[in-house]
Amino acid sequence: AQSVTQPDIHITVSEGASLELRCNYSYGATPYLFWYVQSPGQGLQLLLKYFSGDTLVQGIKGFEAEFKRSQSSFNLRKPSVHWSDAAEYFCAVGSGTYKYIFGTGTRLKVLA
Amino acid sequence: EPEVTQTPSHQVTQMGQEVILRCVPISNHLYFYWYRQILGQKVEFLVSFYNNEISEKSEIFDDQFSVERPDGSNFTLKIRSTKLEDSAMYFCASSEGLAGEAETQYFGPGTRLLVL
Numbered sequence: 001a002q003s004v005t006q007p008d009i010h011i012t013v014s015e016g017a018s019l020e021l022r023c024n025y026s027y028g029a030t031p032y033l034f035w036y037v038q039s040p041g042q043g044l045q046l047l048l049k050y051f052s053g054d055t056l057v058q059g060i061k062g063f064e065a066e067f068k069r070s071q072s073s074f075n076l077r078k079p080s081v082h083w084s085d086a087a088e089y090f091c092a093v094g095s096g097t098y099k100y101i102f103g104t105g106t107r108l109k110v111l112a
Numbered sequence: 113e114p115e116v117t118q119t120p121s122h123q124v125t126q127m128g129q130e131v132i133l134r135c136v137p138i139s140n141h142l143y144f145y146w147y148r149q150i151l152g153q154k155v156e157f158l159v160s161f162y163n164n165e166i167s168e169k170s171e172i173f174d175d176q177f178s179v180e181r182p183d184g185s186n187f188t189l190k191i192r193s194t195k196l197e198d199s200a201m202y203f204c205a206s207s208e209g210l211a212g213e214a215e216t217q218y219f220g221p222g223t224r225l226l227v228l
Contacts, residue, residue, distance in 0.1 A: 004154075032214045043116060044155075044203065044219035051214050090155060094214055097168055098143050098207070102155035 002027050002095050006103035013081050014111045021076040021106050023091030032094035033074040035065055038105075039087045047089075050074060061085070086110045114138045116220035118204050124226045125194055133189045133223045135204030142209030143167070144187045145217060146179065148200040155203065161187065162209060194227045201225075 003026045013019055025031055032051055036044040048059025055067040065076045074091060088107045092100040117136045125131050137144050146158040160167040161179050178190045187206075191198055201224050205217040 034216075036219070041121075041221060043118075043221040044205075046216060046218070049216060092155075094212075096212075098160045098162070098209075098212060098215060099145065099157040099168060100147075100155075100217060101157070102147075104152075104154045 002093060002101050004091050004093050004101050004103040006089075006091055006106050008106045009104065010107050010109065012109040012111060015083050016080050019076075019078045019081045019085070019108070021089050021091075021108070023074045023076065023103060024072050025074060025091075025093045026072065027093050027095075029096070031074075033065075033067060034092040034094070034100065035059065035063070035074075035076050036090045036092065037061075037087045038090065044090060047076070081108075081110055083110045083112060114218075116204055116206055116218050118202075118220035118223050120223060121221065122224045122226075124228065127196060127227055128193050131191050131194055131225065133191075133202050133204075133225070135187045135189075135220055136185050137187055137204065137206030138218055139185070140208070141206035141218070143207045143215070143217075144179075144181070145205040145207075146189045147203040147205065147219075148172075149203070149222075150197075150200045158189070158202075191225075194225075196227050199225055199227045 005024045034049045035047040050067045088105045090105045091103045119134045144161045149155045159169040201222045204220045207215040207217045
């Protein structure tokens with residue numbers, strides 16, 4: 001069955017530190033992978049997506065993610081976190097039809 | 113930039129009451145969706161809607177739920193007789209309807225429903 005796992009429910013980093021949020025997926029075919037961010041009171045905003053080609057994908061707000069087929073992972077990274085990055089981050093996979101399968105989300109806290 | 117909007121942002125209702133959650137998708141989009149997130153759990157797919165009919169629904173989307181596009185702009189989710197376990201954040205989304213599983217979906221801010 002298709003599934004997405006985000007192992008970290010909460011992560012706390014200091015401002016300026018690097019960040020990696022983990023995402024593992026289970027999907028039989030070539031996955032279509034997405035990272036969304038939800039700031040308080042806001043909708044889910046698309047950060048980046050992977051469809052094919054280059055396995056390192058650049059997104060908005062300085063985020064990037066790397067698709068590793070051998071590890072079934074699509075981890076999100078940022079070299080230097082800003083206080084405004086505090087939010088909840090969701091990884092999702094396109095499931096073969098017009099729907100997404102989401103992970104449980106990772107809530108990021110940024111210390112000043 | 114066009115965005116998906118949802119009203120209300122919060123709704124409190126009594127168990128057994130009917131609620132209607134409203135969404136305005138992006139105007140040129142053809143596919144519409146509802147998802148929900150129970151506190152502390154995954155965002156779960158409820159239903160997709162295309163060409164004025166349900167395209168796909170999950171096992172969660174039972175007879176208590178219905179969706180409608182009553183006019184050219186709104187997309188609604190109705191829960192006929194709410195239960196305590198319907199308390200959740202409900203997200204509406206829309207997409208162009210051209211790319212299937214590769215589709216980028218655009219989400220609204222959500223409606224937080226609390227059933228007492």
